[in-house]
Amino acid sequence: MSSIRHRRRSDGSVSHTVLFRTGGRQSSATFDDLDAAERFRRLVNQLGPEQALAILDRAPASDAPLATLADFAASYIDALTGIEASTRRRYHRMIASPAFAPLSCLPLVAIDVDAVRAWVNVQEDDGAAPKTIANRHGLLSAILADAARRGIIPTNPADGTRLPRGMKAEMVFLTPEQFRILRSVVPDHYRPLITLLASAGLRWSEATALQVGDLSDGAVTVTKAWKKAPSGFRLGPPKTRRANRTVSLAPDLADTLTATARGRSRTDLLFTTPSGTPVRHNVFFQHVWAPVTRLASGLPAQDPVSRRRPTSLLDGVKPLPKGQALDVRPRIHDLRHTAASWMIAAGLDLVTVQYMLGHESVTTTADLYGHLLPERRRAAADAMATMLARAE
Secondary structure, eight states, X not given: OOEEEEEEOTTSOEEEEEEEEETTEEEEEEESOHHXXXXXXXXXXXXXXXHHHHHHHHSSSTTOOOOBHHHHHHHHHHHOOSOOHHHHHHHHHHHHSGGGHHHHXXXXXXXXXXXXXXXXXXXXXXXXXXXXXXXXXXXXHHHHHHHHHTTSSSSOTTTTOOOOOOOOOOOOOOOHHHHHHHHTTSOGGGHHHHXXXXXXXXXXXXXXXXXXXXXXXXXXXXXXXXXXXXXXXXXXXXXXXGGOEEEEOOHHHHHHHHHHHTTSOTTSBSSOOTTSOOOOHHHHIIIIIHHHHHHHTTSOSSOTTOOOOOOGGGTTOOOOOTTTSOSOOOOTTHHHHHHHHHHHHTTOOHHHXXXXXXXXXXXXXXXXXXXXXXXXXXXHHHHHHHXXXXXX
């Protein structure tokens, strides 16, 4: 164990000396800053004197404060600009989580490339999902990059870390016939919402935040989305800057939505539950979407292992016959993928698709949907045909 001795110098200042034993001999380290001395004492107790001294040698100066990752991260997160309050709270929870414990107690100067790699490997061994590891590493890297910019550490040790790769959930692109089958078992009340998602490509948080006043001239204007808040949900800006957009609607859908909005206030939500409340994703999924996809797949609406009852709007709806049932189980977000695939199949270029979907960059659109472009598939097939012809 270590202790701290305080001494007043002749000039009136106070020195703080951490006393400890190493190799059977008494040793010490002196600091002008009491916080630095306290942190070094904790390091000696946690890691041992040899490792604590090695960390001290890496510090920019002998009286450096040796701020831990947890200390620096807290101030870094508090000072971040341009983020939602919910995001700030999520970052604080991440840093305080057990996953960060191996690093959060260490001084910034003690976190090197090997420490970051070991931390990533431990998470993978513990079964953390690749996306979860990537999210944690992204926050760590941003914190360490800020420390490097401030000169606290020479470089960002998290930069360039190779992260685990996982299997992404396969996107489902419904054909028009498959969508017709799916929509046949969707309750009438929710068909306009489902049709909008599959044809206009809005995000769920955007579509369910639309108000009557956002519908005009056969289009909807997206300027807001639902955001998670401590007290529930609130309306805020869309996910990205480019998500603010006006999306044209298919004429039949525009007519349906206009009829739905008729006689209602401009600030009323365009889509609500039958009782007039906002449509929330988790409730909709459990009581509407999951039962609907079961019915469309030829199964009863009620999952026998679930206690959650389907909405009463599905009472009496029978599963589709096996010969007509879907052989895929789309997620709600797959309706957005479906809209993108239909746009591309109709000949729209990627820049137009990017605008319709509200992607920040056309690169995102190309990465997600570029493989659907018919000219790319044709070019690849023609190239292979040429090579095969030469081989023969």
